[in-house]
Amino acid sequence: MLEIAGLRAGYGPIEILHGVDLAVAAGEVVALLGSNGAGKSTLNNTVSGLLRPVAGSIAFDGAAIAGWPSMRIVARGLVQVPEGRRVFPNLTVRDNLALGSYRRGGAARARNLERVAAIFPRLKERWRQLAGTLSGGEQQMLAIGRGLMGEPRLLILDEPSLGLSPLLVEEMFALIGRLNADGLAILLVEQNVVQSLAVAHRAYVLENGRIALSGKAADLAQDPGLRKSYLGH
Template identity: 65%
Template structure:
């Protein structure tokens, strides 16, 4: 069976600086895959190239059998490959409701009302703050809003880029509980994180990235079973 997301030999970067050096990665339908690595490993660059925000220099990206290697980011969104970016990137001067509605601008607009209800079922706090400006919300609330905005597009696969970054330990636990809930609902998730321990607790498989390349991949048990890998790459 072909993977929902299949990345082969992907290369890319900024200007003359190569960041991605032949990345291979797959995500199956309904699978949660963790992409681990330190700052500067190339994780966010990979996300942005896969999602069409930056061009691929070489290699291929296939999503649900469709070649998106050179696709415009709007085509990527239309296909159902949705990224919740690092740093949340909510629109601070727009309300919660306006931010959520923008999530369905390109995809699933005709089901906006039904999807709002689904988002509110997951994030009751957002429903309580519909008229609040996003820029006045706490970091945890903005992260909920960013994920809710992504869900408004009815993703086939949701890329979560550092969703726990900058959150308190209590909110980190809440965030990983939410990701577990999305997984149990059958949504495919590519979880890009530095929080190794909690990521491996919920992932079906994991990749470890270093200097723009995949160094290790396997199940959480396989990664945690290697003393060398745990010390050198996982910080455990």
């Protein structure tokens, strides 16, 4: 579904990604792991059309999308839930969700609102509350719900567990598993190595703009280099 080859990208003269290869098949959860500054968000933003690549190719569902505007990429079904939630604080929960269907999914907006309400009952309870008054965990639910409103064929989740309590982190990864069980392909971009590998089918480790490790998630969980670098043993 998504195939990235030789991707080089950055900001002005500063190159952040140095020839990244990565793929996500239909129905997969693929984890992209790495520490702060490894280049994860740069990769997300390049794939999503917010940055133009310097070199390399990005194919989504058979179409070469490198350099496409972000709105065209979203309309095709590749939707990113950005790091930091990025909700509209002065709009209600319901209006934030409705905006998720601006480019895609508008015809089924009412049905998708019901679906998101079923997935996140807490959001339904706060339907007319301003998004800026929600807790951090609720804002993360809202951000994911807004992404689902666009009927994604591939959902990119950028650091969905960041800043959440341990209990909410457990809920977040359980949710990712349920969404995938319904057939949604997910690129999970995370620093939480243990739980990401538990929910993913395959994984890549990004270090200094390059893929350092890749393979089946279960195999990487046992990799001594990864365990030493990220798990401390």
